[in-house]
Amino acid sequence: MNQSSISDQEPVSMQGAYCPLPLPHHEQIVIGHGSGGKMTHDLVRTVFQGRLNNSFLDGNDGAVLPIQDPDHEIVVSVDAHVVSPLFFPGGDIGRLAISGTVNDIAVMGAIPKHIMAGFILEEGFRIETLIKIIDTMSATAQEAQVLVVAGDTKVVEKGKCDGIYITTSGVGVRKKELLIGGQYVKPGDAIILSGSIGDHGIAVLQARGELGFESQIVSDVAPLNDMIQKALDAGCMEGGNAIHAMRDPTRGGVATTLSEIAQQSHTGILLDEKTIPISESVQSICEMLGFDPLYVANEGKCLFFVDQRKCQNVLGILREDPHGNNAQIIGKVTAENPGMVLLKTILGSTRLLEMLSGELLPRIC
């Protein structure tokens, strides 16, 4: 990694004019730029946000677009999917491509409606495999009650892709009065996690044959929009919704997602380790591999930031849903330590959780 020769201070010449845009710390893309952690954030901030600058790029999972309809807004989102291997216990790249984008729209408080999919295929990729993936996309779209309304297919030469990459965009509709986003998180909010952590990351690792043994762990990849809609209904209260923000902790895991929210809302986050749901098998595999499960990717989990007064209602509703029956209150939002995520460990000590730095598991989604 070359971290030296481009500095953060030097102004950059852009199309002839000198603009004081921040500059990245690297000269080349490294695997960590895809981690979803600190390096991804730096890349997005220094390369993308400044240059494509507009108020829609506000750090949430999607963008809210105004439409003429006075009561509704359009919510859009995009996700590129490069998971390896293409098939893993509990899902495949097709289920992932639909679920990932559906969930990004749903955590914005919107009802996902339509999906557009761009396919990049490698010469020699088996049509039979492609059909299997499209069938899973179709079944998952049906499960999520969304339609795939537009698509595009490109083919590249053998060795210029890894079988198939799928980029999905989504469109959803949101009621205008719903103020949901990282910026609305408030001190006092309870943090609910909808279920156990790390299943997706470990399931993919296992499918790569990198564990060296068999486990029973299955990815949690699933569209959560139905569960999220029920939670929003349960969160209804005078003066708005008790759910101030939602986020699906994918790449970078729960720790990175909470760190993003803490920074976005200028609040602190205090977690209670003993309440964080995790399966015994994920726990023990993480211990063996030296992974912190708080940084392992999930694809069927959601974090809710909920007004204390309504958090038991929301928790109760989540636990009735098949995707939420392990839901737990795992911590709270504080006025102290703004921008920081602190973990009260089982041993009683307090640990600072930073964003994932570098890459834990490349091509997990």
Added chain:
Amino acid sequence: MNQSSISDQEPVSMQGAYCPLPLPHHEQIVIGHGSGGKMTHDLVRTVFQGRLNNSFLDGNDGAVLPIQDPDHEIVVSVDAHVVSPLFFPGGDIGRLAISGTVNDIAVMGAIPKHIMAGFILEEGFRIETLIKIIDTMSATAQEAQVLVVAGDTKVVEKGKCDGIYITTSGVGVRKKELLIGGQYVKPGDAIILSGSIGDHGIAVLQARGELGFESQIVSDVAPLNDMIQKALDAGCMEGGNAIHAMRDPTRGGVATTLSEIAQQSHTGILLDEKTIPISESVQSICEMLGFDPLYVANEGKCLFFVDQRKCQNVLGILREDPHGNNAQIIGKVTAENPGMVLLKTILGSTRLLEMLSGELLPRIC
């Protein structure tokens, strides 16, 4: 190419049930599946459309989505961009990624508003190059008056991508009374082409160093939404718009695009070769290479299907625009020969133009 072992007749087992979906003629993806021609069509029809079946996937360049607003509809589109090389005379993958999606939305009769972009980056890709591309995207978005409102970045290992692939989706807004699409093309319509053909394809070929000599040909890649909007204004007439359909003839060229329209509208198309604008240099390079320029990709051209009564108005307006000053009426729509495109050649003979079969120039966009 293995064309034998999967047949069109045999029913396919899909998730346990027997469904009579059409089956592709290949077992593996071949480069021709990305051609935009007949093979791409077969793949889309046999693998994608049947399985993701819904009425929005109707063969136009984008999907029209209903919204609550009684006067407007949302139009969406998606395009994956894998052009090689990334930089070519007249543009780069960034300008292409914005223009391609903007044009797909614009030819649906909508005003493009928002773009979402998914980036797949290869480990080792130079950040400096990435910044150059993002800057072009930003400048092109400004030129087209659209905002890039959401993005996603994934990184794959060295050798699993060719530097950078960009998938863009777009959202536009269209007035509801506007009935524009291939299905509205009628016998008697004039066909206007906004300028000379083949420039993009030949410019990319030249950038690959495959010509063996230097030429002055520059890609036409450009966002056409402003010109298209002016044409729509000029096409206003009692009982609707005189422009019944528009299409940008990219992969597969003018011939493939017209063939799609002929099939979609069940009309015939009769072209007059001597009216088709083409630069001398593109013409002579195509002759040398044995290419038919009618099949070479364009990225800044538009085909208009216009009611005879207004076609001179539309033509006049196009010629005032920098992207349309070579506009020509190149043919007409007929009731005879439905589904077929016929070319009256300069020599006076008549030639049937079919969809591009196989691949002419891979990774042209």
